[in-house]
Amino acid sequence: MVLSSAHTVKPIWGFYGHKKINRMAVFALPQEMIGFYKKNIEYITEHAVDADKRRYATKHEAVRHYIDIDHWGKIPFPEVPRQFDDALMKYGQLQLIDLTTLDTTNLSLKTVVNEEDRFDSSIEIMNGDQVWHSMKTVAFENFFKAHFKTQFYEDEWIVEGQVYDEIFETDKFVTGNKVLRFEDQFSHQGILPYHLESMFFQLRKAFIDENSEKVLRLSADYGHYIADSHVPLHTTVNYNGQLTDQVGIHAFWESRLPELFAEEKYDFFVGPADYIEQPRKYFW
Structure with missing residues (x-):
């Protein structure tokens, strides 16, 4: 099961935004889930940035936050395998x-x-x-x-x-x-959609095992990666405007602007979450 807001606008967030988006996502959950998550909303909020902190602890973390998909072709990128092992074999x-x-x-x-x-x-x-x-x-x-x-x-x-x-x-x-x-000549360009699928199965198993501690940890991380996947600059080789004389646009776009305008200008009423029947298709 994957839940997503029905709202079509895809906001983009930095450190401040990750905490905000995780917190607000709790209120979009269905009745069967909101009680558990609302009770633990402070954890979900504060640990929304754990994934970013790990970027400096292991070289394998950073690639989970992006995919330079335009490196591999053009929209809708039919040549890129949707299954991770297939992509590794094809490009390795x-x-x-x-x-x-x-x-x-x-x-x-x-x-x-x-x-x-x-x-x-x-x-x-x-x-x-x-x-x-x-x-x-x-x-x-x-x-x-x-x-x-x-x-x-x-x-x-x-x-x-x-x-x-x-x-x-x-x-x-x-x-x-x-x-x-x-x-491996593929992963360095980012593996975000593949990692979303991996996280989906990990979180589902944690629910099945009734491991509430693991559910919370994975949920906080999952919210982070999903938020990253909605940032256009996390899906392109030109991630910081370095190819178009716009260096610094990444931090300006996903950090500075939300910090300045989110509380007064942004609309956080996104409606109830939708049930996603085909997670892999949705991620791509």
Whole structure:
């Protein structure tokens, strides 16, 4: 379940705004939820900026607050996979590394579709123009998720050659001292819509587990990320006007203006929240 205001205007907020928007969001909740959140409204308000504070604690936090979506194409960005693992695989770089000589060979992934069965496709791992290895797409996807994606928070994503040979029953790594490395070339441009989906499932599980402490913590963070996603400057390469001679526009737009005018000029009566049937589609 995702709830969103029916109001079509998408305000943009800084530190002051994050606290304000989390606080006001409580009053848009349905009857079944408002009691719990109103009782804890001070927590939801004060912890609305926790996510920003974490930006300085880990390099993995900042990318959750934006996506430079125009880096990858043009509206409506049909070429960008909506599933995070698919995006990582599409834009990342698979490499074969010889640990003895330190030679690195870039490998590419080529999808081959069965014309008789469009749901049956294969992945060809290419070394230049030569097919290095071929397998069913689902087999590579499962391998990627189990052996590369699990290293997402590590500095390097490495899979030992012996592991690859055992999984796919090959002899690619019988000789030599080689490993496979995957370089994430996607996340640095931001992962905000993917993180919204991840947070949705985390929050839903916290509700199912009746873990009120976790519900509050995740709710405060979720409000922050959702607010960020409504800031146009969190969705573009030109996030601070640096490409259009408007440097400083980010802080002016989302911090200074709300601080000056929110209390007297902004309309916070947005009406009751709507139920969102398809969260992923809504996020995008």
